[in-house]
Each structure stands twice: as structure tokens, then as C-alpha cells.
Amino acid sequence: MKKINVITIDGPSASGKGALSRRVAHNFGFDILDSGLLYRLFGHFINLKFDSEEIVNKIKNEITFSLKNEIINVFFQDINITNNLRTEKIAKVASKMSSKSAVRESLFNIQRNFYIETGLVADGRDMGTVVFKDAKLKIFLTASPEIRAKRRYLELQNLGQEVNMLDLIADIKERDLKDSSRKLSPLIPDDEAHIIDSSDMSLEEVFSLTENLVKKEFI
Numbered sequence: 209m210k211k212i213n214v215i216t217i218d219g220p221s222a223s224g225k226g227a228l229s230r231r232v233a234h235n236f237g238f239d240i241l242d243s244g245l246l247y248r249l250f251g252h253f254i255n256l257k258f259d260s261e262e263i264v265n266k267i268k269n270e271i272t273f274s275l276k277n278e279i280i281n282v283f284f285q286d287i288n289i290t291n292n293l294r295t296e297k298i299a300k301v302a303s304k305m306s307s308k309s310a311v312r313e314s315l316f317n318i319q320r321n322f323y324i325e326t327g328l329v330a331d332g333r334d335m336g337t338v339v340f341k342d343a344k345l346k347i348f349l350t351a352s353p354e355i356r357a358k359r360r361y362l363e364l365q366n367l368g369q370e371v372n373m374l375d376l377i378a379d380i381k382e383r384d385l386k387d388s389s390r391k392l393s394p395l396i397p398d399d400e401a402h403i404i405d406s407s408d409m410s411l412e413e414v415f416s417l418t419e420n421l422v423k424k425e426f427i
């Protein structure tokens with residue numbers, strides 16, 4: 209299989225893959241795909257009662273992403289809707305929608321179209337196993353549910369959202385179980401993936417490990 213210039217970073221919720229992906233993209237000048245945001249957009253538009261075809265058209269034609277200072281913003285018709293997408297409520301709808309084959313298929317090409325020869329970092333659950341099976345470098349980033357809940361807690365608190373730690377741990381465990389036990393594109397590491405457990409590691413340490421892998425494969 210011809211390998212393409214993609215680094216896939218898969219893993220469960222709040223494992224730190226978003227922060228790692230943005231850091232890698234920023235440092236190596238790669239583009240970025242946060243595929244979770246596409247599923248969250250699907251959930252957001254389902255809540256607004258649009259049908260699947262309308263949603264796909266909206267994502268293709270009316271949504272834009274911007275990466276600035278390692279933060280991804282999502283714009284719908286020039287309105288920044290990022291904070292509407294980054295809630296646990298939307299995450300749950302996204303997770304529910306993501307088990308439907310029609311939804312996954314409709315997002316497949318949209319995700320592949322993010323590819324750019326100068327390099328792409330693709331963050332999600334099935335980037336290395338399905339969407340970018342032909343990626344040059346695959347990483348599977350994980351951490352214990354408690355550590356991940358703590359990270360998500362701080363992230364949501366920073367966004368000004370009220371959250372309960374115990375509810376968060378329960379939500380994360382439930383979502384992971386659903387994501388890893390579903391039939392379609394389950395959350396599992398690809399055979400070629402480098403597995404990193406970041407429970408006891410800082411972002412800097414995870415980045416430094418990843419940086420060495422990137423240099424080996426790309427430079």
C-alpha cells in the first residue's frame with residue numbers, strides 16, 4: 209500500500225489526542241482534521257432537526273475550520289459555534305450518530321478530502337484503522353478514565369461550563385464502552401499503531417515521544 213503524508217492520532221475521549229494533534233500540526237506545519245468535530249456537527253444539526261442530506265451539505269458548504277494558537281474554531285455561516293459543539297450533551301448525540309453506517313459513510317469522503325500532500329494530522333477514533341489506513345505514522349493515545357475525566361473537567365471548566373466530576377467519569381466510561389464495542393469502526397488501535405499511555409505523562413513528554421516518531425518517518 210502506498211503510504212501518504214498523514215499522522216493519525218486515535219484514542220478515547222480526553223486522552224489528550226486533540227492537544228497532541230494541534231501541537232504536532234503546529235510544529236511540523238501540517239494541516240489538521242479533528243474528526244470528532246465532524247461527528248459533533250452532525251449531532252448539533254440533528255438537534256436542530258435537519259436531515260442527513262442537509263447536514264452533509266451544510267458541513268461541506270457552510271462550515272469552515274480555523275487553527276490559530278493551537279485552538280480549532282468552527283464557523284457556521286461566519287458565526288463561531290465551537291463552544292456549542294464542545295459540550296457533553298453534543299458529545300453524547302455525536303456518539304449515538306457515529307454508530308450509524310450511513311453517518312460514517314457520509315463523513316468518509318469529507319474526512320479524506322482534508323488530505324493535503326504537505327501533511328495532515330488526523331485525530332479521531334478510526335483514523336488509522338479506516339479513514340487513513342494508508343497513513344505513514346499511526347499513534348494510539350490512551351490514559352486511565354479517571355485521568356481523562358480530570359482533563360475533560362478542566363477543559364470544560366475553562367470553557368465556563370458547570371460539570372460534576374462523578375457524572376463526567378460515568379459519561380466518559382459509557383461513551384468509551386459504546387465507541388469500542390460498536391460493530392462499525394470500533395475504537396481499537398491499528399496493528400501498525402504506536403500505543404502511548406499518557407496517564408503519567410505531560411503533554412510535553414508525549415509530544416517529545418511523538419516528535420521522534422515523526423522525524424523518523426517524515427524527515
Ligand code: C5P
Nearest residue numbers: 221243244245247302303306332333334
Ligand atoms: O473526539 P470527540 O470527543 O470530539 O468525538 C465525539 C464522538 O464522535 C466520539 O465519542 C465518537 O463517538 C465519535 N467519533 C467517531 N469517530 C471519529 C471521531 C469521533 O465515532 N473518528
